[in-house]
Amino acid sequence: MASKSINELHFLLIPYLAPGHTIPMIDMAKLLAQQPDVTVTVVTTPLNAVRYGPVLNKPGLPVGFLQLPFPAMEVGLPEGCESLDALPSPDLALKFADAVDMLQSKLEQCFKTLSPPPSCIVSDKYLPWTADTADKYQLPRVIFDGMSCFKQLCDHNLYESKVFDGLPESETFVVPGLPDRIELTRSQLPVEFNPSTHTTSERLERVRETVLRSVGIVINSFEELEQEYVNEYKKLKGGKVWCIGPLSLCTYNDKAQRGKIASISEQQCMEWLDSHPHGLVVYACLGSVSRVNPMQLIELGLGLEASDHPFIWVIRDREVEQWIVESGFEERVKDRGLLIRGWAPQLSILSHPSIGGFLTHCGWNSILEGVCSCVPMITWPQFAEQFLNEKLVVQVLGTGVGVGAQFVVHWGEEEKFGVKMKSVDVKKAILKVMDSGIEGIERRKKAKELGKIANRAIEEGGSSHMNLKLLIQQIRDMNLHRSYSG
Template structure:
């Protein structure tokens, strides 16, 4: 039971308009409220409808969560109407305009804060929302950032930034990331835009993010200590102990109805999906989903489809290709793919109820783009993975899954394909590479499955009362309460 003193704390939560960032930030808001904190979420009209409904049940149960809905001025920034989130954009050339639109909310948020009788005790914001740092400074409010990465990735970035080891190698040369508990080898071509010479135009923004993160009071991490203990300890040391692993955030949803609602309205009926899964043998299905903002080229998706067909095992494929969806749908139709595989394949267009799917006993493997939310959801479900990293920090995540945790098999991707540059990449993974990785995972999975299930059990313990993540969130709240007391006295 939360104490009366905790109920006086007020956190202002500012998500970023991208599903992989927005969804876990909403989860953080729910967890804070469960610990007795009053939470206000800064939102925009479309995002309130899309992401907010998942909290309806929590709000009705009495948790103190409110949405401060602010107008989003599409036309002023040249955005199509209704585009308030990265995956809503027609293409990624609009991404800069979307960020400018979000930056324009700063003045409205500050006007709101000025009107409050008591200022918020803490601001929780996405690390890419640089203006939130300015607002926190202006009102002298501690800011805790959230960027959706794990401690392993944070330490890879930290050691690369300090060592600059990547600067002295060619794009295809392998090097060891120095100073890590494990021997992690990468290629320059696999690094995120911060270190990748192919994206120099992002260097200024990356440096601003780094400075903003350094100025923050602390960092929320969607992970749990038992998953990456050495890296969590090192990252805490680097950040002066102000790191709180509070995940896995997705485990705050127990009910199947909530799991289906999380993120967006599912493109398939829950019962239809469950009936299909119920008809399959335990551990027999491969689930292939490449993330909420996937823009993989149709020709590359054809290679994946051919592999799923050639493997001769049941599969669920979440088909998503952004503004080029018509091209892959045309191939599916004209080549009779769906008809040929209808007895063992289920195609989902658009948003899939991923938590529901992964938690079903029929799922034996997860082919993933290595986004951290997806990986952590797979770990929570105890499902081993086929890894196909594509951009940003996803090659780091693959190393964690395949090499450190030993619960995955790589398809062998070699290069980052930066968002918006998919057309330049062509086909980077052939169908035989997908097929080989899938078959290794599904046919030789006992050890990986055992380790994944053990990690799943540790994940659930971490979020329970007395668990490491539960205690970390309690400690952060206590920390902010002490800061508030000091401020009130002074």
């Protein structure tokens, strides 16, 4: 019996409370719980447990939620704001971060009720307090950043070199020490190097410091996608890097259940797509938390219309809804345009053979979903690390075309920037991706091959499957060491 208790592992997963952070960790929870002698608990709040529960509610799957009451009203948030995308205004982002920090004491109050005792903590990068909790209970802590090794390596080299210091915002520079020549401007850098009003430098430095204290990092990617960058990043981290993705493939049979209940049924989407030729439909979605200026969204709609391609457009803006009605847009495109209000079953849509292009904000989850579905991309980065993701897709992988976005529009500061991309820019990028000439054929060929490799990576014997085994063995070895030394 003693040997069995040593072999059993209990992973405590603590995601950040935002869809782009929580969804891949829910996928990871399911993946881990399918392995022998592994139990998983996801730490979240009551409303998020309801939101993400359907994917994990499977017979015989040893995974559950530890639900912590969210102190929304204690910090001045409206009741029910338990996820970043539920905030009525970005101005409340710092209060939301304070409320998330308060979950530390709530977790520790019920830590001893967890059975079996946790073997490790897998924490989102942006929950630095979990480092102190891990130290308090003498547990190994693994970071989940949900980004690529390309992004991690760029961040490290930018931080160490400060190559952008003193440069004008629009002047290009080369990111040093990368396998490829990647040029950026200061205005395209993520928030760590390009401050926003909705975070603080102190918090970001605390994040960086606690990442360095972790025993390693789990990456939602697969090695073949970015092999040279994986190799270089492993050198930096002493080999403690585990690429176990694409995590979206781990819930392939639950495609329509990820995130929220979709505002349109999967069947309706499939029937609409079935009525259109293979490879000719454009799917346009700018993410779950992007807050694009309404006038800029109208230019997107006009660009989709002008492309003459059938399209699906996911809309979450009331002002744009009003324009759609008043301008006659929906009537004009009714035969070739499907408008989805709210949450869309994105994985189901992207995997349909009629989809020939994905217009995306370049969030990493969306990038991976596009890759897994063998779909070329029209890239329109908005904020955070999305310009780095665009560089990977367009320059390194060669599976995308940019609309021409030039600078980060920080979340919550959209009104400062107005309209920068015109409908003609959108149309031009769409037509280039959907082109049937030599470049278009080559781009689709690369996208198809990457999709096949992604699916092989998670199968038995694939690179991600092997890395998952190595991660579990690492935690098992550390727990054996603790039991013998303790």
